[in-house]
Amino acid sequence: MDEDTHGGGGEEIERVVMFAKRIFRKAVHHHQSNVDHGCMTGSDLDIRVADHYGIPHAASVLAFDPIQRLLAIGTMDGRIKVIGGDNIEGLLISPKRLPYKGLEFLQNQGFLVGVTNDNDIQVWDMEDRLVADCLQWENNITAFSVIRGTHFMVLIAYDNGLIILWDVPEAQILILKGYTDLHLKNDGEVVQIGDDPLSNTSDNEQEEKEICSICWASATGSILAVGYIDGDILLWNISSSSTKGQHEEKPYNNVVKLQMSSAKRRLPVIVLHWSPDNKSKNDHGGQLFIYGGDEIGSEEVLTVLSLEWTSGLENFKCIARAELALHGSFADMILIPSAGSIGIDPTAALFVLTNPGQLHVYDGARLSVLRNHEKTPLHAEPFPVLVPTSEPLMTVTKLSSFTFNGMFSNALSEMASANKNIGSPILSGGTKWPLTGGVPSELNMTEDGLKRLYIAGYQDGTVRLWDATYPVLSPILSTKGEVTGVNVDNGSASVSALDFCSISTILAVGNEGGLVHLYKFYDSSGETSFHFVNEAKGEAHIMHHGKGFHCIATVSILKSPIRTIHFLNAGAKLAIGSEIGQVAMIDMTSFSVLFCTDCIPGSPVISIITNTDTLTNTPKHPSSGNPKDCTEGVMFILARNAHVVAIDSVSGDVISSQPLHPNKESTAISMHLIDGSIGVSEQQHIPQGSVLEKEVESSSCAESSDENKTQNLKPRNHCDTILSENISPDSFLLLCCVDALRLYSMKSVLKVSAALGGAGRKLINVDSAVEL
Template sequence: MFAKRLFEKAIHSPSQGDAQHDNSVWKDLDLRVYVHYGVPSTASILAFDPIQRLLAIGTLDGRIKVIGGDGIEGLFVSPRQVPIKHLEFLRNQGILVSISNDNYIQVWNLESRSLASCLQWESNVTAFSVIAGSNFIYVGDEHGLLSVLKCDAESGELCQLPYHIPATSISKVLEISFPDDHHPIVGVLHQPCLSGDRVLIAYECGLLILWDVSKGRILFTGGGKDLCLKDGSFSSAFKKDNLSEDTSGYYLGEKEISALCWASCDGSIAAVGYVDGDILFWKTSSSSVDKAPGANLPSSDVVRLRLSSEERRLPVIVLQWFPTKKSHNYNGLLFAYGGDQIGADEVLTVLNLEWSSGAETLRCIGRVDLTLAGSFADMILLPSVGAGGNLSVDLLLLTCPGQLHFFDDSYLSTLMSQHERKPSVSALEFPTVIPARNPLLTSARLYKLPECSSKDLSKISAVAKPVTSVNGISDWPLTGGVPCQISNIEESVIGRVYIAGYQDGSVRMWDATHPILSSIFTLEGQVQGIQVAGLTAAVSSLDLCVFTLNLAVGNESGLVLIYNLKSGTTDKNFHFITDYRHEVHPLLSEAACQCKAVFSLFSSPVQVLQFVNHASKLAVGFQSGQVAVLDMGPLSVLFCSDCSCGSLSPVISIYWRSSGNIDNTLKSQKIAEVNMPMDRIDESVFVLTKDAKILIIAGGTGNRISSRPLLLKKKSTPIAMYVIDDNISVSSELSTKDTSSRKDATTEGTVAKDLHETAHLKSAKDACSAGRLLDSLLLLCYEDSLRLYSTKSVIQGNHKTSRKVKHAKPCCWTSTLRKDGKVRGLVVLYQTGDLEIRSLPDLALVKVSSLMAILRWKFQANMDKMMASDGSQIALANGCELALISLEDGEDDLRLLHQES
């Protein structure tokens, strides 16, 4: 017994040379995010570069999403999984600066898509501001210290300048004392004046300071306890919803500042939001500069605005202002979150403010409350200059979880002109390159294309109608980013496609050759002029023959739709096939990408689709355990077989292999049954059902090759099945040379003839095909283990495993990996989000990672159903996000975002 085990170990253990070969095969393995689309659900903060027109979105898990125009999106993943609390661009310099909750200041280079530098701040950063048009940054901390940093635009390195404004110096000059040692700076604003050397500093305790950096002195102070205020007024249309007209004196007292923004073009008026819900407008103009430090301002220099007459109100969290007229310094729109009564619906308030001559009196001439579809996270204004130099502004509103709502300038103007406090209309949906929630993604596949099909699909993509606007918006505000130019656009071909099926029955295809995905077409799940029940049911399975460009779509109603993506076919008929009739209808259009056939055989949802023999046949597995094989030449049903043995267990996997003549193998089995088929078997179909049974049936008749299904003794949940021959390359297995030089068939008869000739050319390989099948390995992936069998022993009824790996945690998804055209490895995803890569056929562990480490994702229910792989990349979706993970360091890596010159 010991000798036998030692012998088996010697057989299954790779030699030293093989181990070295495996190491060289996987030396360039690199799991990284190659493509990322969508807004993370943990999005919490926004930033915008008005020159390069780029949007940045910070998250609670340390990621930063950058969005430009024309499908350009990038993802930065911080090594620190900590929320980002401050985020700003260095305008037009290709630099993004973020500050995490643990006070690490990180500088990101957009061109290289990398972290350029990182600096840990010793104290808690409470305020942060980049001086517009420069490389200088103000940093305020919890102790009231204002510091200045300089960022090198070339290297991204941060340098702390020897310039500080401590709170103690301010208190000495003003002859005041702060309540305690904890007097954080809550806001820093660079004043937009000609001198460019003034900064407004807001302390949490309510003190405002306008500081002249070059002269080192205070120009303005605000926040005295004995200040007498005057209330602003509202036009008659808004009195009932706002303040009364009582403008009697109001004494400020101690008020904590919670928000800050300029409310004039030159920085002469500042709008300040407070924890008690008040908004105060402070005049910081020259009239107050000459006053002695610490002197109180008259009531005409401070105006209070209240969004609700209730005593208990929400803190004002966000304030932003935009001028409505370029020629007027003061009039503008004020955007405010907070300040409403406690318990009211969450809204973003937009006020149209008008100042009298000399900014003596404030009037609100319009108000709109935008109801939020979710909890407020952040907002940002996207300014632009239109025709004739007119100013316009768009609004981006971020709500949880990761929802972006867009209001363009004309939309906001219409709302303001309607004089409705709470309009019933909703925001425009922020466009997504690849939708995952609206409509809901239900199935996906990823394919590499051979050269012949690449050119055909490129022709279809070239004639597709370009999208001229996003959701009807003619001037989309995000236009930044410059993708690397492909050497020859005319000769560029589509080498990889991503196909997605949706709950509404539609199917969409994208060119995924490069990191910037582009749409090829959308199939709406309907046949023009013909009514077929169930066409709009959710897509449950997809398969594409990469040689013939035939696309099969299965849905929850049990329908199988067949599309021919090539143009120029002369078959102008649509075929509707059921188990008892075959209808033929003329098509009303000759366009490409039309549905040419629908099969309706069972009412059970389609689980598996697999084209075989260059799309001459299609194998279909149903949730009821049935398997149907369809003939794509005459568009007919070859056979249907119950592979669940009456248990109605869903089909999980189908694997179809040419087997040549394996009669001798079957006849020599000791367990051969009387009813075993003895006729010639050229193709074998391996069927795995959810109850962990494997049946092998003849591909031509549907008869069982082995009457006794493989069934594990211990009940286990199957995930996938693969037939692996380590000596078979992709090119030889799929016989690409047999069809790559063939031209499109012009008739259905020509198609059938070509397929017959192809099969005849392959007949010479049948003998070795049988040998390859019998020498191959059958890999079964279960929730709790990986099990490797000899295919020959399985056919003969021997259920003994040749290798087994037990999982320490539940597995939910697997896929094979290809290196140099051969199946070399296996990707295993666990329900914990952990990823493993194992080599084949020895199942040795090569690499360990996780969705959290790569994408900061937690595994979600049904995530495995939206995963796909082409052998070198993995596509997966999570909420509104979709990502492609590259498994090789050698993948094309075009820069997604370039600095504009």
């Protein structure tokens, strides 16, 4: 998923400018110890994620607070996503970027406990969004449970098969059990869940087995379910053992072993969850949700067993078994109780997490049919995320900022406000949406109009828009690449490029079929012309439209997938880059083709900017809305192979004699033009022998041996020229690659790109680069 943010308007450009200035200052005043390395580290920039939406792709474990009604999702890279109601989402980032293997709320306490892979127990303060306390545990924790309404961990299971139950008031061990305490021939039974006969396994196994999962199977704390690495499941009756001063009167029903399969090699039971039967008043039945226990190599499913017994574990039986299909590789699951419930209560919803980052929901009302032997198939519902990323698959995004065009801004704000009143979703069985927690930001209550627009394109050809003025996004509308009454081939192909001009209120959408759809916003119903533009001719049709975005033109010029789109001159022109290195320019007034050129054959064009972008739509340089007010300029074309070509935006002629490119092969991500630099007073503080000066001098001198490239340049004078140009008002071209950020003088790109061979100043090393 790419995020295209260049040319988005005043506020976005200012953020890029400030970011570039910060990088430049860091490069100039870099610590002397890193001079020889020539690179900045991620810690030098201290970049942090401000807002995050959706389910992280590395999601691995779930937790739920039934009082606050919050869902927490731990990841494999040390993040925790917290989701509440009304589109409220938050992101916690651990100081240690390690996977979370356990996660649980201290219910209604404002704290969240996470256990990492190195057995680091972290206690997160939810209000301050930071780690309040941390403890390094000596042993390997495989499962744990927190006492409801307290700050205590009651129950801890270790990988050596040991189970410890603590008496918290007495501060002493109440129960200590292991697999070697089990003697099934004398005091237990084996229950086969399936049709095949049991394999000949010994019931008197004396070796401890690793515990993989654990859960209470009763509201009173009398039954404990434990899953093991070899696929066994044990249900322990600990009611008599946990009563001080009393002996076990019925040792023969202390434990029941469940075997999901008769195979000798079975999957570990890594997840166990219990949902009591709301018809069972004596806490003698319910549903056990299991992942694992089946034969190794069998299809991944989530198994649900409906179990019943009488006092203790007497007359134990399995009355039903069901298997729920998974949408991907299993990661975790969690049962969500009804609002206002106490203890272990009947399930309102089942959340199932699969890789990569997919969350599905089952209505708890429909799960009850499994107890009645009904064969009604159960279908999962996609988790209703605010910004979908996988269903449908998100392919390209853009954040656009603007501070003018009040009519357009107010109209979109009204549409977003109307969508806020739709309410929370209802599950298929009629259950209300169970996530309602969180406190909305006060900023969302103000009425300042829409200032930022977030746009996403999807694989199914749809485009969705959100009001991104405040941290909690508000959906505005969704549109699809189809035109009523006009048949266009590949019209609904996967979206591959986006750009938006807030002056003309036109949204440009490119797709994998080589088409570009142009949508204009209308604040009322009426008629307009639809234009179909191709290399042979143009067609026009009269179309009726309502309020919102409607397609006014489809451009079919480039016969390969569209990779980038960029508005020029306040929306007067549209530049289009393709998969095979072609660039076409469209006149937005007449919808005619101005030129089509092969800029960088063989490599996709991924970014297009002009030297007027930083002067357009900014608070310091407001536009009158007349496209003719903007001057023509140079257009920079970036290919995926990190080659940059400068062309005339009027004629399409190439200006630079050869592409600018890094000295070594690299893969480009994006390109930005930075207007402005550090103040004149800061020029005097550039130290001699600094990283910036040394690298430029080294680059130019290293290539001075090539007389064809440097016959008109002197290396030392060239270095001085580069440094002076870097602090001029319109100085920077920022090239973002997968391994580094590179900052170039824009004038040097035009004048001496051939001589330099693209020797830019590398600012961030691939080994220490931060994720932007």
